[in-house]
Structures are given as C-alpha cells and as structure tokens.
C-alpha cells in the first residue's frame with residue numbers, strides 16, 4: 001500500500017477486526033491440501049513426493065543454468081532419473097557452491113521485480129543471498145500454520161514475537177496488524193526494561209509466543225531474577241530457527257506454564273518439520289521437500305540414532321530451486337512409528353544453529369542475527385571471512401580475512417554501519433588475519449565469546 005493514510009486506516013481496521021483481510025486464495029488451497037494429505041499412507045506420500053521431484057528436475061533442466069550444466073556434466077537428462085539411487089548421483093549443493101553460483105540458480109528470464117532477496121548464514125560466517133517470491137512465502141505459511149494447528153493455533157490468534165528483531169526509534173515493541181502480533185525488541189533484554197516488557201505482555205495476554213530460544217532464554221531468566229509474575233498462560237511457545245536445548249525447554253515450560261513446540265524451517269525452504277500433538281520428534285513434511293540424511297562421506301543413512309547431515313531438495317520453490325542442498329544442519333532419525341499416526345519420517349534430535357549473543361555497554365544482550373546479518377553490510381562483498389570476538393561488555397573486535405578490493409575506506413564504513421546498528425552501545429575495532437579460529441570439528445566460528453555470563457552458556461546441559 002503506497003499511501004500512509006490508507007496504511008494507517010488498514011492497520012486500525014486490522015486492530016479492531018484481526019483477520020478481517022483474508023490470506024490469499026493459494027494459502028487456503030495449500031492449507032487444505034496439507035491437512036488432508038498429512039493422513040495419507042506411506043505409499044501415497046512417496047508417490048506424490050516423487051512426482052513433484054521429477055517435475056522439479058524437469059523444470060531445472062529447462063530453466064536453471066546451474067542444473068543444465070550439472071546434468072550435461074553427468075551426461076543425463078531428468079528422464080534418466082528413474083529411482084532414488086539415480087537421484088543420489090546428483091552432486092550435493094553446498095553453501096560454497098550456492099555462494100559462487102547464486103545468479104545461475106535463478107530461472108532464465110525470471111521477472112526480477114517479483115523476487116525478494118534475503119540473507120542466510122553461510123559456512124564461513126559470510127551471509128549467502130537467497131531469492132524467493134510472495135507465492136513461496138504463502139506456501140511456507142500454510143505449512144507453518146498447519147504445524148502450529150497441532151497445538152491449537154489459528155491465524156487470527158494474538159501472538160508475541162521475540163525473534164531477534166530491532167524496532168525502529170528504539171521502541172520496546174510494535175504491533176503488526178497483518179498477523180495480529182506484537183513484536184518485542186530483542187535489543188532491550190536487560191534489567192532496565194524487563195518490568196515494562198512483562199507488564200505489556202500481561203496486558204496483551206498472547207495466546208502464543210513465537211521466539212528464538214536464545215532470546216526467550218534471556219527474557220525468562222530476567223523474569224526470574226527480577227521476581228516478576230505473569231498473569232496469563234499461553235497455549236504454547238512456538239520455537240524455531242535455532243537449536244532448542246532441553247534446559248531451555250524445561251525453563252520455558254516452568255516460567256510460562258505451557259508446552260514448547262519446536263520446528264525446523266529454513267530460509268532456503270529445503271525442509272519443514274515440527275513436533276506433533278504427542279511427541280517432541282520433528283515430523284518432516286514429505287509434501288514440502290525431499291529429505292535425505294548422509295554421513296561425512298556422503299553415504300545415505302536410513303537407520304535411527306545415527307547423526308548425519310540433512311540434505312534437502314525443494315519440491316515447490318520454482319523461483320530459486322535447490323536440489324540436494326546441504327544446509328549445514330545435522331540430525332538423527334527417530335525410532336518406530338509415532339502415536340499421532342502420520343506416516344512422516346521424523347528426526348529425534350537436530351543440531352541446529354546456536355544463536356550468538358553479544359553484550360552492549362549498558363548490559364543488554366543482543367543477538368547477532370539482527371546486528372550483523374540484518375544490516376546488509378557493504379563489507380560482505382569485499383571480505384572473505386569474518387569473525388567477531390568479545391572480551392569486555394560493549395567492545396567487539398571484528399576479525400577479517402580481506403578480499404582483494406578491501407581498503408581503508410571500507411573499514412571506516414564497516415565500523416560506522418555496525419556502530420549505528422548497535423545504537424552506539426558497542427565500540428567496534430577491526431583486525432586483519434590470514435587464518436581464523438575454527439571449532440574442533442574444523443567449522444567456522446562466527447563469534448568467540450569470552451564473557452563468562454550464564455546467558456551465553458546455551459550448551460550447558462548438552
């Protein structure tokens with residue numbers, strides 16, 4: 001909507017009649033399909049999945065330059081892929097490859113004005129660019145809402161969102177009429193603001209909290225430490241986008257008196273999975289994507305209890321299709337069937353990403369997602385790797401492996417952009433390196449956090 005007055009009027013209407021403006025028709029078609037097909041038997045689900053996969057492979061062969069080359073190099077056409085064994089010969093798409101061939105993964109001649117560009121974390125700490133369209137968002141929403149319906153969610157239900165977001169003008173919250181939700185600032189999680197935030201929460205009485213576990217972990221600890229009381233019981237806490245640790249699940253249930261409902265959905269849309277009415281296993285939607293689990297050598301894992309890399313292939317995302325994509329997440333299959341009766345594969349454990357937090361000068365705990373990945377930093381185009389290190393509250397050193405064109409002016413711009421994103425509560429310095437510290441498994445570490453405060457200690461019981 002172009003006119004602010006109209007937008008204001010629309011917002012007021014939404015506020016009085018949440019859900020007045022319906023979701024697009026496609027949403028209802030998808031929602032209906034998902035709800036019916038979730039009870040299909042294994043054979044029906046497999047047949048549907050394979051049919052969609054074949055359609056996607058044919059589309060890639062006709063429209064996606066990257067896959068045209070892959071198939072040419074393999075000396076095949078998609079019609080040659082008759083079985084799952086054939087499919088497994090398609091090379092994995094790693095984050096490095098995605099980063100190098102982003103534009104070649106777009107369909108030839110796509111109307112770029114319809115594309116929405118966004119960032120997701122890459123394997124070296126540098127963000128990757130991913131594209132999507134409105135229809136991709138609509139489909140994703142139908143899957144999400146179908147999953148949340150298992151704990152009683154309806155789209156009109158009032159929600160409070162705490163997912164690493166910064167609210168403009170340094171506010172503590174704002175109302176988003178589109179989804180009848182209140183977005184709480186993840187930049188103000190401190191003793192100074194917690195009472196105001198809890199009062200507001202008691203006033204809203206949300207039916208659901210939709211959170212990053214790391215942000216709610218800080219929030220819940222502040223409630224306890226400041227002896228604050230909640231005057232409502234939500235139906236459930238909807239967690240996602242990060243690893244949910246057992247100690248977090250336990251604390252959230254104690255503080256809010258309800259169930260935590262975890263899910264796994266990636267920005268790349270190569271997997272969508274969630275808990276069910278009865279179990280904490282993540283039920284993987286076979287109608288959404290084609291999932292494989294592989295070991296370090298790329299060999300398929302089928303047995304439960306063995307940790308492997310999640311490999312996902314889009315079945316419906318024609319704007320930027322990813323086939324056999326290694327997201328970097330690791331999981332194990334769960335044993336036996338589930339009481340709910342869905343014939344879905346399930347993950348019992350997922351080693352998702354751990355959200356990184358840094359501390360500002362005034363003691364606020366700030367998630368790095370908002371501070372760094374949300375900023376579209378110019379430097380991302382010019383450095384090879386980035387790592388942040390914190391020894392003292394309010395001070396962060398940015399360690400860089402430079403690319404060829406990175407110069408003194410870029411350093412200044414980087415510091416300015418980060419400082420302003422932190423609202424001047426963090427002093428940034430920059431240092432250059434040839435190598436950056438890695439985990440014992442050789443993975444890139446995005447943050448070296450040396451502050452010994454229990455908030456950062458997400459791994460404590462795992």
Ligand SMILES: [Zn+2]
Nearest residue numbers: 276279338340
């Ligand atoms: Zn189940």
